[in-house]
Amino acid sequence: MKPGRNELCPCSSGKKYKHCCMNSISKQHVSMLDDIKQVAAMNPNLSIEELNIIAQQRMKAANERPHPDFHGLSPTQISNWICAPFKELDGVKISTPDDLNACxxxxxxxxxxxxxxxxxxxxxxxxxxxxxxxxxxxxxxxxxxxxxxxxxxxxxxxxxxxxxxxxxxxxxxxxxxxxxxxxxxxxxxxxxxxxxxxxxxxxxxxxxxxxxxxxxxxxQYNWGYLDGWDHDVDLRPFWLFMLWRMQKHGNTEQFIDEVIIAFPDLLLSCPEDKYSSPSQLLGIMIESRFIKRFLAFWGFVTVAPLRYVHELRMPDKVEIQPLMKLVFQFDV
Incomplete structure (x- = not known):
């Protein structure tokens, strides 16, 4: 269950949820509501229909504005990548390579x-x-x-x-x-x-x-099928954003941080335990479900063996393969 905007954030930062892990879209909606309330207070003679028109115009403008949490993508673009049918994805061309021997x-x-x-x-x-x-x-x-x-x-x-x-x-x-x-x-x-x-x-x-x-x-495929975690963390809606960031730089640690910043609500499905923090657990799931058992199975990346430094588990070392860029051409 999501916390209220004024409740303490579940990440244990001590901050209110609205000032911490509340996702960017939710913050935008809250800010927009506060803005409309102010417009209504300053213009008491406006009708409900007029306020609705003002709200729609401002929401449309805000949704189409690039957002830093999404690395310059707008909420509208992110919404398309999360919600649109496969054949209606914007900002990316998905092609079938002539040679599939590496897949x-x-x-x-x-x-x-x-x-x-x-x-x-x-x-x-x-x-x-x-x-x-x-x-x-x-x-x-x-x-x-x-x-x-x-x-x-x-x-x-x-x-x-x-x-x-x-x-x-x-x-x-x-x-x-x-x-x-x-x-x-x-x-x-x-x-x-x-x-x-x-x-x-x-x-x-x-x-x-x-x-x-x-x-x-x-x-359609259940990404948690081949692992043993009980946590209900569905990463599929975010696959294209994750692939875009991975193709951009190939740095696993940076990539996981970018996913957490863009979609902090994912941490709510990763309860802290004595072994891992929510962000560590989410990172391990992303590496297993998205990198190793999606990108690697398709031949889009290669993954080096698990590494430990001073008994600390290190993020996977990923190398982007040519097939990924042949299949996905981004225009965002």
Whole structure:
């Protein structure tokens, strides 16, 4: 539950919520209400309709004004990135690259589709409902081809290889996305490729599914699925802002601070415990859910192994890959 504007901020700063972690949009609304009250007090003869027109004009102007917490973006632009359907996002062009060899998710999908196409559009699942060992082995053999391989020390702990789908997070993630995107489905112990998807694959190749898979990953897939946190922190609405900031400079610490400044209400879902502060916990979740199991699975970044300095956990070292800039061209 959100605190009242005049209550103490839950971040333990000792300040009132409105002077601390209250987000920028809420502060703007409060300031606007105070402004309208002042206009009404100074012009008692104004009608309700006239006050509404004044309020609408001032709110529109404020919403279209660049805001420092959003690094020069306006609240209107941020609202679009958070609320607009995938195909109606402003300020960014999302393209399908001609070459998807550097994208683990799409390479794994290609293996699944090829296996099905060789057997009249379907293949047998395991007794657990997983992908067969043949596909798991083929997917594991792709590891050296990905930029991520330079950071892997032991295949047994790699998210990009495994003995079965249960121990191969990137492959499992790709299969789940393919189902969410409506490309494949499981019935009667077999995985089937939909007829329409078979036709698309024959005509346009794996590129036909890049945008549908990406849209499923950012709007429908549960980002907390592969981790064990109980905290209900949904980062998906902020994915494009986060990707924009990551592409801008690639500094993990700076990037996490920027997310917290822009969307401080996220801290309210991260209660402090004896191990981590709300900001530390949120940072760890962002690294796991957004960087490692979204950006890295798609081949947009590589992530160095976990590092500790003087027993303190250090933020992930991230390197932007060429694929990210081929897919996302920002104009903001």
């Amino acid at each position: 683990p998710v799409m390479r794994y999908l290609e293996l699944i589709l090829d296996e099905a196409m060789q057997s009249d559009g379907s293949f047998k699942a395991t007794s657990k409902g997983n992908l067969p060992t043949k596909i798991v082995k083929q997917a594991s053999e792709l590891l050296p081809e990905f930029a991520v391989s330079q950071f892997e020390r032991d295949i047994s702990i790699s998210e990009y290889a495994g003995s079965n789908e249960d121990k191969f997070n990137a492959l499992h993630y790709s299969r789940i996305l393919a189902e969410i995107a409506g490309i494949i489905y499981r019935r009667s112990g077999r995985y089937h490729v939909k007829k329409a998807a078979q036709k698309q694959y024959r005509t346009h190749g794996i590129q036909a599914f890049f945008i549908p898979m990406l849209e499923s990953a950012t709007t």
